[in-house]
Amino acid sequence: MMKILLAAAALMAAAPAMAQDASQSPVFGSVTLSAGFDDDPLQRRFRGGGPNNAARLPGACTGNVGTAPDFRVTYAAGSAPLIFRSVSTVDTTLVINGPDGRWYCDDDSFGDLDAEVRFNRPQSGAYDIWIGVVGRNEADATLVVTERP
Structure with missing residues (x-):
């Protein structure tokens, strides 16, 4: 029994820890929107990227x-x-952690090396969003949130 517990503990310790933490406060703020929001498209400029490789998340991040x-x-x-x-x-x-707790990447x-995640039947709740940068740690980027195709 002790060998099984030690083996399980070793496996858990070897599993990669996810560096993305949706429970933390967003670095560049937040907004509350309702369907049909007036400021469509909502745009926010900030510095995207960071030190963590998103490939460690589930899916094709x-x-x-x-x-x-x-x-x-x-x-x-x-x-x-x-x-x-x-x-x-x-x-x-x-990289988006949706209201259902799933990761979407x-x-x-969107073309020209830009990304797009579309929820055709969105759920109500919090969408935590990371803009990733390929080939470098950080870059200026704009997040666009819209209901228009």
Whole structure:
């Protein structure tokens, strides 16, 4: 029995720790939006990237990201899609921890090395967002939040 417990403890210690912590306060603030929000598209400029490799997260995440979320959107869903985009002069990615606790990631779907994560049937709740940067630690980027395709 002791050997089994020691083996289990060794396996847990060897598992990579996730550096992204959605429980931390977002570095660049937060916003509360309801379906049909007036300021569509919402845009926030900040410095994306960080020291952590997003590839350690579940799914096809890429890019270097910070530990705390860059931004948090608390959203009251309606029937429209909810779309997140990154815009930058460098290759950016998006890493989002959704209200369901799942990780959603993208690299290059918006074109020109920018990312897009689209929720066709968004849930109400908090979306914690990291803008990742490929090939460097940090870069200026703009987060775009919209319900318009």
